Amino acid sequence: MISRETIEAIVAEKLEEENLFIVDISISPKNTITIMLDGEKGVSIKSCVAISRLVESKLDRNVEDYGLEVTSAGLGQPFRVVRQYSINIGREVEVLLLDGNKFKGVIVEAGSDNFSIEYSEKVLMDDGKHKQVVQQRKSFPYNVVKSTKAVISFK
Incomplete structure (x- = not known):
């Protein structure tokens, strides 16, 4: 069976060239490989095609049949890796904590263990x-976050 490590090794150099990173690699029981990518400047269709062709050139369908999908991390999808927080500094996000609390604000800082957002809150005078509306800043360790999604605005 094709492994995640094999796929990572195949695409590592090309991802660095394209300034992209892996968000997720999944391999289904039917051997469908899905590679989800992201990057500081997004992911172009051209990059997805290049990664797909690279993987196809390194794997032999005669030895092991597989399906292959290479996609970009969708705008409405929750962040899956820490690096996604860094590339979204300055962007409005919605944070859902494991305890059910929700926050909506702008990412202002992202480190290896936590990230911070600034948000507006009405406070009793x-x-x-x-x-009165007051700007607040709150830091969240990644391990207390259930999901974080970029807020899509059509203004």
């Missing part, structure tokens, strides 16, 4: 009657 000292008079106890009026609310």
